[in-house]
Amino acid sequence: MLDAPNRDRVAERREATRLEIVAAAWVIARESGLASLRLRDVAARVGMRAPSLYTHFESKNAIYDAMFAQAWQEYEDAVIALEPELSAHPRTAIKQLARHFYDYATADLARHQLMNVRIIPGFEPTPNAYAPAVRVLERGVENLGRRGVTSRDDFDIWVSLIGGLVNQYHANDPGGTRCAVLLNRAVDMWADALGLPVEPSTPSRKTRR
Amino acid sequence: MLDAPNRDRVAERREATRLEIVAAAWVIARESGLASLRLRDVAARVGMRAPSLYTHFESKNAIYDAMFAQAWQEYEDAVIALEPELSAHPRTAIKQLARHFYDYATADLARHQLMNVRIIPGFEPTPNAYAPAVRVLERGVENLGRRGVTSRDDFDIWVSLIGGLVNQYHANDPGGTRCAVLLNRAVDMWADALGLPVEPSTPSRKTRR
């Protein structure tokens, strides 16, 4: 039987190993593609054999699950860190939030596929892993609500807009900047329709060309 | 050596078998999910064993490829059939085109995943299979161009809008009608920003609520 301090040490060590494995999985996923991640490669990168991973995770999907939770948790933290930096102008702040998500989703294909695209056959995130994603969405509703977007429909359209352009980036313009420009224009259209005040510095007059 | 008529008969028979296999693959894909399609099941459905499929297709991905081409070809035909039925009013016609794609993409999850989402690891459609998809896009540019949408940016935003809402339908509201309503509203916002004339019957005044 272990006394309390030793139990803590063991738990810490276990958690550290889990984090090592997840970190290795991210590296391999970015190298070989998220879907063709092989447990043997992940294990080799932490100095183990594939079956040993099952001491720390009950299945391959459990590793995906931990990665999913980590990615969304990291994004939630990033949004929280961004909020104090947001512009005082509603439309500008909403553009910043849109661009922030867009940048996060376009910076890392594997991460985006895991977070937002169902690309792994048979993988469904655990409710626990899904929680930060839900919180981020709620936070988005609040952030836009505080800036005059009261309709949930309009919020969902805003989300769709960003998601659609992220997909178009990865499909047609990976590495390019075109979709980022389109995003700005699209959010302006949407903000115009909602009657949000135009930005002071760059008056959009009418989004029309 | 075969004479010409017999060669045609053989080619016809082979093509018929290929179509049978593809049709069976669609059924299985809808049942078990597109990604977990198993060749054994497809073969069994046409009264064969798995290895025999390799007489007609050189790989599993080649079957996906034929399905991909078939789905986009079928959609191209549907668009061509729709064009004469489109409203004379530009905004209404564009809404019909948007709704038409939305309906096609939401009616069949497996088909949509194959056509629009990269869900099969390692599968990339052949240029030949991709051709009808390219034609449909060009046709879309023309269809909107004829109705006053001259900017390619605005066209791409329109496409993103529809794609984003299709994804949201499958993720959050499968079987529901909410995203279809949002689509109508979103296209109106977009059309307002472009300065397209409002519809005569249902004057949108301002899309704002």
Add this chain to the structure above:
DNA sequence: GTCTATACACCGATAGAC
């Protein structure tokens, strides 16, 4: 508790008999 070696089940793909 942690890791290893071995083995199993399942898949797509290939070889060769008929």
Add this chain to the structure above:
DNA sequence: GTCTATCGGTGTATAGAC
């Protein structure tokens, strides 16, 4: 053209060494 048999590779279960 279709079959049976088999290969190579994967995730995973388990027994046992340390």
